[in-house]
Amino acid sequence: MQLGVCYYPEQWPESYWPSDASRMVDMGISHVRIAEFAWSLIEPAPGQFDWAWLDRAIETLHSAGLKIILCTPTATPPKWLIDQDPSMLAVDANGNPKRFGSRRHYCFSSEKFRTQSRRITSAIVSRYGNHPAVVAWQTDNEYGCHSTVQSFSESAHQRYRNWLAKRYGTVHKLNAAWGTAFWSQTYRSFDEIDPPMQTVTEAHPALRLDWRRFGSDEVVEFNREQVDIIRAGSPGRLVTHNFMGFFTEFDHYKVSQNLDVAALDSYPIGFTQMFFLNAQEKQQWAEVGHPDIPSFHYDLYRGMCKGGKWWVMEQQPGPVNWAHWNPIPKDGMVRLWTWQAMMHGCGLVSYFRWRQTPYAQEQMHAGLLTPDDSEAQGAVEVRQLANEIKALTDHVPLPHLIVKAQVALVFDYETMWMAEIQPQGLDYNALEQVFRIYSALRSLGLSVDIVSTDADLSIYSCIILAAQWNVSDQLLLQLTQSTAHIVVASRAGSKSEHMSISQPMPPGALMRLAGVKVQRVGSMAHGSSVPLFVASAAGAQHAIATGRRWIEDLQCAGATKWWVNSQGKPIVTRHHQLTYVGTCLDDADWRNLLDNVCTQAGLATQRLADGLRISQWGPLTLAANFAETAAAWSPKALLAQSQTQAHKILLGDTLIPPQGIAIWQVH
Numbered sequence: 001m002q003l004g005v006c007y008y009p010e011q012w013p014e015s016y017w018p019s020d021a022s023r024m025v026d027m028g029i030s031h032v033r034i035a036e037f038a039w040s041l042i043e044p045a046p047g048q049f050d051w052a053w054l055d056r057a058i059e060t061l062h063s064a065g066l067k068i069i070l071c072t073p074t075a076t077p078p079k080w081l082i083d084q085d086p087s088m089l090a091v092d093a094n095g096n097p098k099r100f101g102s103r104r105h106y107c108f109s110s111e112k113f114r115t116q117s118r119r120i121t122s123a124i125v126s127r128y129g130n131h132p133a134v135v136a137w138q139t140d141n142e143y144g145c146h147s148t149v150q151s152f153s154e155s156a157h158q159r160y161r162n163w164l165a166k167r168y169g170t171v172h173k174l175n176a177a178w179g180t181a182f183w184s185q186t187y188r189s190f191d192e193i194d195p196p197m198q199t200v201t202e203a204h205p206a207l208r209l210d211w212r213r214f215g216s217d218e219v220v221e222f223n224r225e226q227v228d229i230i231r232a233g234s235p236g237r238l239v240t241h242n243f244m245g246f247f248t249e250f251d252h253y254k255v256s257q258n259l260d261v262a263a264l265d266s267y268p269i270g271f272t273q274m275f276f277l278n279a280q281e282k283q284q285w286a287e288v289g290h291p292d293i294p295s296f297h298y299d300l301y302r303g304m305c306k307g308g309k310w311w312v313m314e315q316q317p318g319p320v321n322w323a324h325w326n327p328i329p330k331d332g333m334v335r336l337w338t339w340q341a342m343m344h345g346c347g348l349v350s351y352f353r354w355r356q357t358p359y360a361q362e363q364m365h366a367g368l369l370t371p372d373d374s375e376a377q378g379a380v381e382v383r384q385l386a387n388e389i390k391a392l393t394d395h396v397p398l399p400h401l402i403v404k405a406q407v408a409l410v411f412d413y414e415t416m417w418m419a420e421i422q423p424q425g426l427d428y429n430a431l432e433q434v435f436r437i438y439s440a441l442r443s444l445g446l447s448v449d450i451v452s453t454d455a456d457l458s459i460y461s462c463i464i465l466a467a468q469w470n471v472s473d474q475l476l477l478q479l480t481q482s483t484a485h486i487v488v489a490s491r492a493g494s495k496s497e498h499m500s501i502s503q504p505m506p507p508g509a510l511m512r513l514a515g516v517k518v519q520r521v522g523s524m525a526h527g528s529s530v531p532l533f534v535a536s537a538a539g540a541q542h543a544i545a546t547g548r549r550w551i552e553d554l555q556c557a558g559a560t561k562w563w564v565n566s567q568g569k570p571i572v573t574r575h576h577q578l579t580y581v582g583t584c585l586d587d588a589d590w591r592n593l594l595d596n597v598c599t600q601a602g603l604a605t606q607r608l609a610d611g612l613r614i615s616q617w618g619p620l621t622l623a624a625n626f627a628e629t630a631a632a633w634s635p636k637a638l639l640a641q642s643q644t645q646a647h648k649i650l651l652g653d654t655l656i657p658p659q660g661i662a663i664w665q666v667h
């Protein structure tokens, strides 16, 4: 449980550095991340390196006792480099190149930029790879930020064709797999295939899906090239990348295969304003962030790297500058988010940024210090955290084991791409569907592992496919062999890997396990809903749930009806231990359904007060209160069935104040 900070020595007079470093240490910070945007200062002109300032900055931080996370600076290629060869710029879907003047303007597919990326990575690694202060490396910065995965450059065209040739072998196989007989789209050679740009109406969905896969693979390869250089030149150091929240343009699992630590950038209040939450939720959680946004990402990134190591590389310390609205977090939230991360197994929480800069694009973004060098609220909370963490870790041995939850929520990047390509209804949002189900589980006090389709599912009591449009043979085999209770949400198994309707009909590979066949599907206009009734209570007056956005016409083929529409047609069915849900439910209905299933699976659920969340990490249990009113809670609720266990409060109280936390040790 370490604390860190993102620091930009190049943005401040050198006279500040020593006191900055000693203030960090005094605040309880042990790690400092530097240099991810420093290319033009490291190499002011082609081949002319100015290491002197960075040498001094590193020495200053090192002599204060700080550990350094050093970055490759490829997110900001300098002006001279771009002017040397503008073909390194990314190109948008209208064929217009991006321009210099912000960041992330490079094209992942530019072989010329790849050469530059390897060159600057080698230079910085050979300079500092064995420096005793350097404990970890971050590759680049937030791959894909500002929608920069897809580039329609000439180089990307060619590499996409090569990628397709490798995947399909012959163009004949590609034509057959995609279904190019439709609209006269047959190709005679791979060279005829263009990326999905400037078409009159939508391009072929199979072509678009492969384009997304290709774009993702380009990021994986770009990252791996840097990682290989780092590993060779900086042995014994951890390698990480800082992923962006709610960002699905590339496969984070695949990038993580080459990393030691998956890191995420956590901006709960910004995310609350920028993503799919409705107006009422945005208002309700404006100053604290939706309670499940931080932990959704904690539970996702914990599953990324072998060994389960994960960090928060950038933690919101106060108001940000980039959301539609940028409220001030309530006092206590920086502490709450940090403790919650720690109680999901996080090894390091690092704040973005040390001092708010008075100039440039992010001048309105808070830091731990204000531009005039005084301590902002974030710093006050970091000081408190450092003391609390020390007191707690002095007393309790922390788990080194990889703690696993009892519920697995499968998360699949390819489904996110498929759903963006053909949503078949404006209100269907696959990412939101996964999040809403996650949130319902968390509101029941359950711990959740968010896992990839090839994770080992045999250890879970409950497995949930919230959005799984294609079901691979391997996933099917795991589900078939599992003794867990399984919940399958609508559209699962509905597509082949080439984005055509599955054979057999949806839910495709899952048809036998689910005991249902999807006959027809419909999307519902915004505001429309379908009342649902318990099948066994025929003629009931009151609906027990509501379906929205998406509805399926199911035929039971072995399954029994559980929830039906007003005509008695099945909408939610059960077959042995598998529950199939042919619509998108409201939050409260997901909660009821999952409570029922998880209880049957033998899990102890509890209906937590609005805004209260529980996290369990080895012997420690945390209760965090995001609500406006105090909430009472104690682990007794969890221990009901095993009276022999004892618990001791380590921090806080059983009456948890708004934005407060409490931590217990449970034997």
Ligand code: GAL
Residues within 6 Å of the ligand: 141, 142, 145, 265, 267, 314, 320, 321, 322, 352, 362, 365
């Ligand atoms: C992140 C990014 C940082 C900074 C921050 C502001 O997305 O990695 O460089 O821009 O957002 O919140």
